[in-house]
Amino acid sequence: MKIGPYQLANNVFVAPMAGVTDRPFRQLCKQLGAGYAVSEMAASDPRLWASEKTARRINHEGEMEPKAVQIAGAEPAMLAECARFNVDRGAQIIDINMGCPVKKVCNSWCGSALLQDEKLVAEILEAVVNAVDVPVTLKFRTGWNRANKNALQIARIAEASGIAMLTLHGRTRADGYSGEAEYETIAAVKAAVSIPVVANGDITTPAKAKLVLKATGADAIMVGRAAQGRPWIFREIDHFLRTGDLLPAPLISEVSRLMDEHLRAHYAFYGEYLGVRTARKHIGWYVKNLPEGEAFRQKMNRLEDCEAQLAAVAEFFNSQISYGERLQYGLAEEKQAA
Structure with a gap:
């Protein structure tokens, strides 16, 4: 699959998630089989570009190509300038966010709130496409609410505006993530346009990925929450789509090594103080549903420095070997059910 001139490794993508898909996590997902990843949502307001938070979100130093930045806003001219700003700093693909359902974003008439104004959608897409010489893509939802689903109209507007690829989450803004x-609707959009369409929403297993591709006819699938704490899901899905075979759960020794590498990259990216604190959610996701994972998470959340956190994680995964050489999610689930 291609986006503009960029040939992708496969059709299994990482969804942009605020507070999750930072550069270290994107890089890890790509190393573990993701064919494409998009940055966290970056604000289009130029007053925020110099902030530490926005600077990190658009930081792609050393990242595997293509480097894609997602931008959000409601003013066509401001979004166009934001796109130019990011391309000047190395972005090779610009993605426009019209899918975020969060109230804070929608109250600013950004994200999926824009789906209520198709004229403004067209103005934004045309302004951004005309502002840069790199592919521009769009991520959106099926509509504002179930009574007002306009994904087909938005898709046609996007194609006419020169958008290179569509990613459609199979929920409305009102649905949130429930x-x-x-x-x-994704199938209908795919049938209505000639540009690539990516299916997003509730893709949690290799089998579900195959089912969604078949049901929608989409060119690719995008995985979001299921990748939290399980970045190897991309190679699992890619392998299953290519061969029809399921990979075994990863070796504990491999996961321990991957976590050590991920955490060290995370600390280097954020600095020790913020790095230790923001790493807690990632560690919590990694150990969720593992034997004794919840007790470890509570203990780990009290640690205040990088070395202590690294040592605790290494000790936890070393203890997991007593359950077998591979991750044992099932044991914890059985214990919870009992």
């Missing part, structure tokens, strides 16, 4: 994603 309930189950629906894929009929």
Whole structure:
């Protein structure tokens, strides 16, 4: 699959998630089989570009190509300037966010709130596409609410505006992340346009990825929350789509090594004080549903320095070997059910 001139390794992508898909995590996902990843959402307001938070979100130093930055805003001219700003700093693909359902974002008339104004959507897409000489993509939802689903209209506007690829989350803004994603609308969009379409929403296993691709006819799938604490899900899905075979759970020794590498990259990216604190959620996701994982998470959250955190994680995974050489999610789930 290609986005503009960029040939991707496969059609299994990482979804942009605020507070999750920072550069260290994106890089790890790519190393573990993701064919493409997009940055966290970066604000289009130029007053925020110099902030430490935004600077980190658009930092792609040393990242595997193509380097994609997601931008969010409601003013066409401001978004166009933001796109130019990021391309000047190395972005090779610009993604426009019209999918975020969070109230803070929608109250500023950004994210999925824009789906209520198709004229403004067209103005934004045309302004950004005309502002840069790199591919521009769009991530959006099926509509504002279930009574107002306009994904087909938005998709046609996007194609006419020169958008290179569409990613559609199978929920409305009102749905948030609740309930189950629906894929009929994604299938309808895929049938209506000639540009690549990516299916997003509730893709949690290799089998589900295959089912969604078949149900929607989409060119690719995008994995979000299921990758939290499980970045190897991309190679699992890619392998299953290519061969029909399921990979075994990863070796504990491999996961321990990957976590050590991830945490060290995370600390280097954020600095020790912020790094230790922001790493806690990642560690919590890694150990979730593992034997004694919840007790370890509570203990680990009280640690205040990098070396103590690294040592605790290494000790935890060393203890997991008593359950077998591979991760044992099932043991913890069985214990919870009992």
